[in-house]
Amino acid sequence: MSGSEDALYESYVILIVIMAILCGLVIVDIFRKIYGFNFLKFIEFIIRVGLIQFFFVALSVFYPEFREWVLNTSRQEDLESISNSEFNGLRSFGLSLGYTSTLPMFMGVCSLLSFYFFIVKENIKSKLFYFFVTFSFLISVVLNARIGLVPISICLITLPFFFVFNLRKKAKTLVFLILSVLVSFSLSFSTLLTSDYLTRFMAGLDEIDSLLGGKATGTFEALLDMWFFPDSKTDFIFGQGLKVFGSNSKGSDIGLVRGIYMYGFLNVLIVTAVLLYSSTPLLKTFKKYFGYIFLFSFVLSFFAFYFKGLVFSSNEVMNLFFILLVFCIFYNKTLSRDVI
Incomplete structure (x- = not known):
């Protein structure tokens, strides 16, 4: 595999x-x-x-x-x-x-x-x-x-x-x-607004303002690109055992996407249900x-x-x-x- x-x-x-x-x-x-x-x-x-x-x-x-x-x-x-x-x-x-x-x-x-x-x-x-x-x-x-x-x-x-x-x-x-x-x-x-320490924080405020205006930029645009799933129904349900996080050609930070590629939607659903019940x-x-x-x-x-x-x-x-x-x-x- x-x-x-x-x-x-x-x-x-x-x-x-x-x-x-x-x-x-x-x-x-x-x-x-x-x-x-x-x-x-x-x-x-x-x-x-x-x-x-x-x-x-x-x-x-x-x-x-x-x-x-x-x-x-x-x-x-x-x-x-x-x-x-x-x-x-x-x-x-x-x-x-x-x-x-x-x-x-x-x-x-x-x-x-x-x-x-x-x-x-x-x-x-x-x-x-x-x-x-x-x-x-x-x-x-x-x-x-x-x-x-x-x-x-x-x-x-x-x-x-x-x-x-x-x-x-x-x-x-x-x-x-x-x-x-x-x-x-x-x-x-x-x-501290002019400091390098707050560059991402200030950029985040601009991204939220753009999102409220109907346009996804920065992190929100990146997250939209990370929202993808396996093409095969079998792979979607049971997973492929693949890691899609990191420096892959097609990578994602989203926990749901990573879980489906690794374990499949069925496993993600079971783990989520167990955690919620517990x-x-x-x-x-x-x-x-x-x-x-x-x-x-x-x-x-x-x-x-x-x-x-x-x-x-x-x-x-x-x-x-x-x-x-x-x-x-x-x-x-x-x-x-x-x-x-």
């Missing part, structure tokens, strides 16, 4: 996913023994893990030699040329295997989680801390890839509609806080603590990312999903046992 080598690599990827889940079990068990099954404390733990990544992002910015060393020693082909493009500006800051996709999306989800704590915390010091954390995560996103802005953008777009139907004093206060955050972000970014404890717990708005933003972000680069493999985003899922499964199991 022409795709045998690619399929063999994907088998290895599945083994890595299993290992990632086992590592998640170990982490959850250690956390349980120290802090117990406290979901919000576990979310704060995830946020602090994100801050470790931000440290390396900041180190890459302020110590260029470290960034250069990371890029030079990476096993990814063409990473250095992609990261230092004259046209697209500088990118790839931090430590990751997915600078243009999984890392920024992980930081984007972390920004959504920290933004929630910024809203609900009543202590001024706590609010300032989570404001700084949210801002730091968003900076990490902008420096690497714009896809990570999806979670917080969905949340900010959705929240005003929620407030319209919940006109309470507290809701008005939250609107004021959100507007303050947006103004602060705007003022902070305005000092996600019930996570979605239930997330709704309980974060509410519908943040749950909607969280879930929609994963679906949006699936059409940009997410696949069933071991990466920052899927590992985050698995470790949250493992925690929530045991968390709900403990609650049900306590009730009994």
Whole structure:
């Protein structure tokens, strides 16, 4: 088979996913023994893990030699040329295997989680801390890839509609806080508009403006070119075992397209159904603590990312999903046992 080598690599990827889940079990068990099954404390733990990544992002910015060393020693082909493009500006800051996709999306989800704590915390010091954390995560996103802005953008777009139907004093206060955050972000970014660090961010704003005008340019135009499927119905249903990601003559970043070429639509459908069914404890717990708005933003972000680069493999985003899922499964199991 022409795709045998690619399929063999994907088998290895599945083994890595299993290992990632086992590592998640170990982490959850250690956390349980120290802090117990406290979901919000576990979310704060995830946020602090994100801050470790931000440290390396900041180190890459302020110590260029470290960034250069990371890029030079990476096993990814063409990473250095992609990261230092004259046209697209500088990118790839931090430590990751997915600078243009999984890392920024992980930081984007972390920004959504920290933004929630910024809203609900009543202590001024706590609010300032989570404001700084949210801002730091968003900076990490902008420096690497714009896809990570999806979670917080969905949340900010959705929240005003929620407030319209919940006109309470507290809701008005939250609107004021959100507007303050947006103004602060705007003022902070305005000092960097001419920097190479924000070239892609500014280009993204132009691309969105063009898309609203009915014309797909830049990333949106590239994604349209990446939307293709096997010609044969058999290949579409059962796959070809082919990898269409990367420097192929006809390549795609889209997770759905990559999955269909590798496994087939039937397999993609089964895996998606299993993941959705298995996600019930996570979605239930997330709704309980974060509410519908943040749950909607969280879930929609994963679906949006699936059409940009997410696949069933071991990466920052899927590992985050698995470790949250493992925690929530045991968390709900403990609650049900306590009730009994």
